[in-house]
Amino acid sequence: MSSSPRGSPRVLVVDDEDDLRDLLEITLLKMGLDVDGAADLARARALLAAHDYDLVLTDMRLPDGLGLELVREIGAAGRNLPVAVVTAFGSAENAVVALKAGAFDYVTKPVQLDQLRLMVQSALKLAAPAGPAAPRAEPVDSRLKGQSAAMQALRAQIARLARSMAPIAITGESGSGKELAAREIHAQGARADKPFIAVNCGAIPEALMEAEFFGYRKGAFTGAADERDGFFQAANGGTLMLDEVADLPLAMQVKLLRAIQERRVRKIGATAEEPVDVRIVSATHQDLARCVEQGRFRQDLFYRLNVIELSLPPLRDRLDDLPVLIDAILVRLSAAGGQPAVLGPGVLDALRGYSFPGNVRELENILERALAFSNDGVIDAADLALKGAKRVEAPAAAVPALSAAASAAVPAAPAPLPDAALSMPAGAQAGERSGERMPPLPDLSVLPSNLPAYLERVEREILLRALAQTQYNRTQAAQLLGISFRQLRYQMQKLGIQEPEG
Numbered sequence: 001m002s003s004s005p006r007g008s009p010r011v012l013v014v015d016d017e018d019d020l021r022d023l024l025e026i027t028l029l030k031m032g033l034d035v036d037g038a039a040d041l042a043r044a045r046a047l048l049a050a051h052d053y054d055l056v057l058t059d060m061r062l063p064d065g066l067g068l069e070l071v072r073e074i075g076a077a078g079r080n081l082p083v084a085v086v087t088a089f090g091s092a093e094n095a096v097v098a099l100k101a102g103a104f105d106y107v108t109k110p111v112q113l114d115q116l117r118l119m120v121q122s123a124l125k126l127a128a129p130a131g132p133a134a135p136r137a138e139p140v141d142s143r144l145k146g147q148s149a150a151m152q153a154l155r156a157q158i159a160r161l162a163r164s165m166a167p168i169a170i171t172g173e174s175g176s177g178k179e180l181a182a183r184e185i186h187a188q189g190a191r192a193d194k195p196f197i198a199v200n201c202g203a204i205p206e207a208l209m210e211a212e213f214f215g216y217r218k219g220a221f222t223g224a225a226d227e228r229d230g231f232f233q234a235a236n237g238g239t240l241m242l243d244e245v246a247d248l249p250l251a252m253q254v255k256l257l258r259a260i261q262e263r264r265v266r267k268i269g270a271t272a273e274e275p276v277d278v279r280i281v282s283a284t285h286q287d288l289a290r291c292v293e294q295g296r297f298r299q300d301l302f303y304r305l306n307v308i309e310l311s312l313p314p315l316r317d318r319l320d321d322l323p324v325l326i327d328a329i330l331v332r333l334s335a336a337g338g339q340p341a342v343l344g345p346g347v348l349d350a351l352r353g354y355s356f357p358g359n360v361r362e363l364e365n366i367l368e369r370a371l372a373f374s375n376d377g378v379i380d381a382a383d384l385a386l387k388g389a390k391r392v393e394a395p396a397a398a399v400p401a402l403s404a405a406a407s408a409a410v411p412a413a414p415a416p417l418p419d420a421a422l423s424m425p426a427g428a429q430a431g432e433r434s435g436e437r438m439p440p441l442p443d444l445s446v447l448p449s450n451l452p453a454y455l456e457r458v459e460r461e462i463l464l465r466a467l468a469q470t471q472y473n474r475t476q477a478a479q480l481l482g483i484s485f486r487q488l489r490y491q492m493q494k495l496g497i498q499e500p501e502g
């Protein structure tokens, strides 16, 4: 190994096409890097044995084998050395295979120099200045709490994944920590000092999606008074989390695929595209493969997003983590500087007996509410209101239908409708789909003169009832209505619904 003092970062370029190798070498030299070139695997191996590198950039097809072999060998040797591959245009498969094998990233031919520079900069941030070093198996201050084997394995997996650009698809039930895991991946990678942007794909109205994701130029459409960046520009250099990705409409899936493949986006109303350097992490509580089978999700986008899978176990499968989680939550909930609350006798057992359909978020909700009812900082079993929580399972004659009479006058800021106004109109047909509660439609013999205001009023009433029925447990209210917690929170904010004091 060369033991020369480390000056400029050193890059190894492996490519048998002289022209392309020269172009890559010149570009890297202009970035102030030291560069060595190799035309085949044998030469590359010899150079790797003789020198410390900070980055390897290799073509996929070489005269004596595949660039993929280098990716694997370097990974197996545990060297802290990012390897990027150059793949032929349109061969998404190669890129995905390389990422799965542990490549840090890839560039496609013909190589776009601006993209190459972005990729190299990001790779060099990863290279440890003091040479090879094993990645930390488990950071001391991981935000993902829990000592169960599943959580330990998850943290170790995150520590490895954080070091590459490979798209990660996170699955897990609602409230199981998908966003937290995504933040952890971001925080442990080279992009930590750049933005992490989480987007709830299910909460953006379809008509606004393109503008929200890609931005727009001034005057691009009525109301576009100023130029605005989209999520991609906002996340540039960092991580973009596509939460509830299964909710993306098909038309948007096509545009997103293009942006991910090309690593370029075009603002609405702009003529030129701009390069973006964004790591994509997606999450869903749905089975995305099934969505593909059902034609609701594009196969090609699925393939692009699902390079590495990370699965979060439900809380009921790791109840041993309860004490650690409870401690962390109670510390967070304690007034600044104050003593955290403690659990009274039997409380932990009561919680162990609960199935937590809303996972860690539900545990947080339960403890937050219990704390409000508790005396002297001691939470008793009765404070948990778990019995009430189980009411969710009771067959809900729940949300009654609205009668059109209630809509005759729609106030600007609609108040909850009186019960009398919520009686089911005679002869109304309940639209039942298998297993779904589908209350009958309101009597629409009188049509609302302001549809958006009327629908808002209906929605508000439904949310208020679901919240009242679950004692303002938002996790359970969301479940009752078959929407995600974030959707509920978003709608509550939109409609100005707040939890009552006390």
Ligand SMILES: Nc1ncnc2c1ncn2[C@@H]1O[C@H](COP(=O)(O)OP(=O)(O)OP(=O)(O)O)[C@@H](O)[C@H]1O
Residues within 6 Å of the ligand: 143, 144, 145, 146, 172, 173, 174, 175, 176, 177, 178, 179, 180, 181, 243, 285, 325, 328, 360, 361, 364, 484, 485, 486
């Ligand atoms: N292992 C964990 N340790 C500590 N807190 C956790 C853990 N897992 C989840 N949480 C907390 O639980 C709450 C829900 O987590 P998060 O928002 O990441 O879930 P999610 O799976 O993304 O939910 P959704 O599907 O509704 O979007 C957050 O407040 C988060 O901090």
